[in-house]
Amino acid sequence: MPDTVAATSRQATSVSPDAPAPVIVAIDGPSGTGKSSTSRAVAAKLGLNYLDTGAQYRAITWWMLKHGIDVRDAAAVAAAADRPEIVSGTDPADPTITVDGADASGPIRTQEVTDAVSAVSAVPEVRARITELQRAIAASAPTGIVVEGRDIGTTVLPDADLKVFLTASPEARAARRGGELKGREGGQVDLDATREALLRRDAADSTRKTSPLKKADDAVEVDTTELTLEQVVECVVTLIEEKQQAR
Numbered sequence: 136m137p138d139t140v141a142a143t144s145r146q147a148t149s150v151s152p153d154a155p156a157p158v159i160v161a162i163d164g165p166s167g168t169g170k171s172s173t174s175r176a177v178a179a180k181l182g183l184n185y186l187d188t189g190a191q192y193r194a195i196t197w198w199m200l201k202h203g204i205d206v207r208d209a210a211a212v213a214a215a216a217d218r219p220e221i222v223s224g225t226d227p228a229d230p231t232i233t234v235d236g237a238d239a240s241g242p243i244r245t246q247e248v249t250d251a252v253s254a255v256s257a258v259p260e261v262r263a264r265i266t267e268l269q270r271a272i273a274a275s276a277p278t279g280i281v282v283e284g285r286d287i288g289t290t291v292l293p294d295a296d297l298k299v300f301l302t303a304s305p306e307a308r309a310a311r312r313g314g315e316l317k318g319r320e321g322g323q324v325d326l327d328a329t330r331e332a333l334l335r336r337d338a339a340d341s342t343r344k345t346s347p348l349k350k351a352d353d354a355v356e357v358d359t360t361e362l363t364l365e366q367v368v369e370c371v372v373t374l375i376e377e378k379q380q381a382r
């Protein structure tokens with residue numbers, strides 16, 4: 136297996152010469168605001184690719200943990216940043232992520248990875264690697280792509296056709312995450328602890344030096360607290376269609 140980070144989009148569709156230019160959509164925001172579910176549904180509706188950049192940061196974090204690298208040691212993380220081969224499949228109907236050829240979709244969602252990911256993603260060498268990968272994937276999407284994360288509108292794709300920044304109250308976000316945890320692990324979920332953990336991760340992601348979580352100046356902010364997922368999807372689809380008509 137090559138000791139590099141590879142960029143691959145698994146959807147290679149041929150495009151006719153008079154097809155419209157690909158549309159690039161950046162969706163950012165804190166944890167639990169609905170970025171993944173909204174982005175995936177919007178991409179499926181409009182025939183676009185979909186990239187979950189959080190999954191990439193989780194994947195490199197999982198690799199670091201698996202290889203015994205101390206995630207609090209930024210120099211050790213930086214030295215290993217270009218070793219894992221991370222491949223993202225960008226079909227919204229079946230997004231995939233592999234690390235060195237192994238399916239990582241399950242292991243990247245463990246609590247151990249969630250607790251370590253902010254430290255790993257704060258390391259500039261990690262961000263440089265993953266950002267390069269993200270730009271290559273976006274550039275190869277035949278009809279366009281919805282890319283979701285924390286720094287897509289500010290850093291990764293500053294020329295995106297549309298930038299959306301999703302927000303929601305900490306209580307709504309904790310309730311949504313709690314629902315997911317219950318579905319995955321069963322039993323009782325402590326919503327206060329879930330809320331505190333979300334806020335801690337937001338704080339770490341917003342205060343790091345390199346490419347922090349931040350709304351781009353030209354992003355449209357959508358507060359999803361009182362909206363259903365369907366309403367948020369409809370809102371983003373309308374914003375994209377407006378941009379396309381204005382081209």
Ligand SMILES: Nc1ncnc2c1ncn2[C@@H]1O[C@H](COP(=O)(O)OP(=O)(O)O)[C@@H](O)[C@H]1O
Nearest residue numbers: 166167168169170171172311315359362363364
């Ligand atoms: N507007 C919404 N109303 C209620 N639940 C939502 C809404 N948007 C997303 N969800 C649910 O909240 C959970 C977290 O959403 P997700 O898309 O993973 O957020 P993020 O990617 O921002 O962390 C998922 O279970 C999702 O189905």
Ligand SMILES: Nc1ccn([C@@H]2O[C@H](COP(=O)(O)OP(=O)(O)O)[C@@H](O)[C@H]2O)c(=O)n1
Nearest residue numbers: 166167188189190192252253256284285286
């Ligand atoms: N563009 C991005 C996306 C994620 N991340 C990091 O990756 C972590 C996990 O992202 P995620 O989107 O899977 O997070 P949640 O869906 O759990 O909120 C974040 O907490 C950030 O530390 C980042 O730094 N930049």
